[in-house]
Amino acid sequence: MSDKVTAYVRTEMLEEKAPPSLNTGPLGWIKENLFPNWFSSILTLVSLWIIYKMLAAFIPWAFGGVWNASSLNECREILQGVDAACWAVIHERFWQLMYGFYPDHLYWRPNLALILLIVALIPVLFDGAPRKLLWISVATPFVGPWLLWGGTIWTPVAAALGFVVGIAVYRLVASALSNLAGLVLGPLAAVIWWILLAGRFSDLVSSILPLGIEPVESRKFGGFMLAITLGITGIAASFPLGIILALGRQSNLIIVKTLSVGFIEFIRGVPLITLLFVAQVMLAYFLPKGTDFDIILRVMIMITLFAAAYMAEVIRGGLAALPKGQYEAADALGLNYWQAQRLIIMPQALKIAIPGIVSTFIGLFKDTTLVSIIGLADPIGWVKYIQADAAWNGIVWELYGFVALVFFIICFSMSRYSMYLERKLETGHK
């Protein structure tokens, strides 16, 4: 006889307990991310203190500001010793910061050019857009400058006709003689048209049929309009130039390679400001006597060359990162150099290089501010003019803050777009 041993065996599972309230929900998140240990807690407290100090200084200053006054002294009288912003300067000078001395009844023209540009960019930047918008993308390079500088409509028409002439000559010669002769004579005809005939054509037609809008001189350009004009032409022109330079640097044609390397290393070795000095004082010496072309155009050329050298290095990085198998596969398929570049190499290399390309664009747009040093009236140039005005002498934060904010918005959205593009093109393999 033995005592009956009753072993305790649990027959059903215990119910799960909720985790301690300190480890879940917002509290848990705070504990884990802000106060995991004493050192981190101190850092959090310091950060909170910094944020508090900045907001406590900024919010009353910014939101207590004066919007209507005609001078800094008037602002101070209204504020009566309270430390707050004098936004009146932005209110009064807003249009100058935006357009410089551009005639105010013509503001619609840069605005229209910008809208046109945005519409033109849509089919380039986003997939879903209707393909017909591409026609606007083709027209914008001709219509945009015409809208900005004005003058007769026949100038952009003559410029566009150059391409038509070139293509027509190519077709004609290619069918009559050979493809190669067409490739040589077509561009030649276009260049001859642009250099010799286009000016006469537009003069002639505009004397018969004077269609045009009020011309605006370059020196009236200013403010963000100038910065954006310089930035966009620079971006548009430096990208293809950068690709060509990168290919030149990777090429196994020794002379092409040497020239490309020399150009890239030279441009990257000197600061942009020295190139702007060249545009300002030296370029006139290197051109035939009497050629006097616009300072804005000269600056555009220099900024483009500068950005192109950096672009070339970024794209070269993309080319170098591409596995060798891709080149060999293209060769194995029997593609020639340009076909391989267009169909296999470039799409992948550019995709790899997107972050670098966009940060070069951002750098280029920021570098347009350097033109204020050679006396063009970009936003920073305008800030200085306004500060030199007796009415606003001594104003600092409001003006620089405003300009910085606009630059920040533009550049930050560019960098966000590049992240979107990277995600969109991500194929999962590298």
Place this chain on the structure above:
Amino acid sequence: MTTMTDPPRESFRLSMLLYDSRYRSMTIQIIVLMGFMLGAAWLINNAVQNLAEAGKTFSFRFMSEPSGYDINQRLIDYSSRSTHARAAVVGILNTLLVALMGCIAATVLGVILGILRLSKNWMVSRLAAVYVEAMRNVPVLLWIVLTMAIMVEFMPTPREFRGEEPEARMYLFDSVAITNRGVYIPDPKFANGLGDIPVAISLRPEGCESYLEGGELADSCGLFQISLDLWLIIAVLLAGIFTAKLNVKRANRIQAATGERPNTLWVNLAVIILPTLAVLWYLGFYLEKPVFDRYNFKGGIYMRNSLIALWLALLLYTAAFIAEIVRAGILAIPKGQSEAAAALGLRQGKIMRLVILPQAWRVIFPPLISQFLNLTKNSSLAIGVGYMDVTGTLGGITLNQTGREMETVLLLMLVYLVISLSISSVMNAYNKRNALKER
């Protein structure tokens, strides 16, 4: 059965220059070269003609003429009677000064920011991210002129330091004064210094006669002067570091033989610091504090507000880029590395120091140097705030006074090219030495 035969030997035809890939690359290259040379010849021809018409010659003789302008921030002796060449040298030294100060400070701040950006603490990493984005997306020129405007508008005037109850205070035990004209910091001086020796004593005895005859050294004597005190200190420091390295080697040997590592830290510190202190004591080292004297500060080192503004703006701007580089470098190391190190039993600090950082360093180093180059090139924006770097002297006042655009701008470009290329060649050599040896 197939037989392989060589393709029939074609005789050379002109069209083969274009269609035969053996010759085509040659053709293209010759066309490119001819185009380039034609273009260059056209430009140079234009330049020669235009210069002749303007009645100018291409010569650098103006560099040895007196400059006639003053430079208010300088590292070597200079007066308005000095030559344009010397003004350019003053400018180059100023460029190097702000670049060096900027690179050091930007690296320190950038590394701290990069690590904060990686912090697990959400708020800290957000705060660092906000800083980085705000700095990177606004032009550096704006930061420079803004910092300058803040210095000028919001810092106290020297007058406010006057009297028994001054409105403004000096910092760090009354040794640093921040005014709207610049910053005064203590000047290291030597009571029994060894003096300076002039280098390249000018043969034109302008103020040099007495020295050449064994008298006192004049300011304008010699191209520049070398401080013997400084060299002595540097030599002692280097000797100390060398001894410390020997000591570490010895410790490594003992550790390899016995498994026990003798303590090296204290010995090393002693070897480096004690002799230096002894030399400083021997030379009678003291800090000369700036003192307010009626109208302005006397004594100490005076750094103009333009230098301070430029330096601050460049360092804050570049630090944002360096922070991103450091972050990317550390993130580039696969997680397996730190896990493997943890599996070996290393502690957190050692994992970072022995495993992560040496590998991340390879990723970080090249872009870091290119940021240094960018900072040096951006320092040319000094002209926006009136700091007399080489762009301000050679490309600014000298250009305007002599009207020799061609020569000055070319020289200016050459100076920057030499600086950039020498930095990047040092980097390439270092990279090559430290490259991963792959088999």
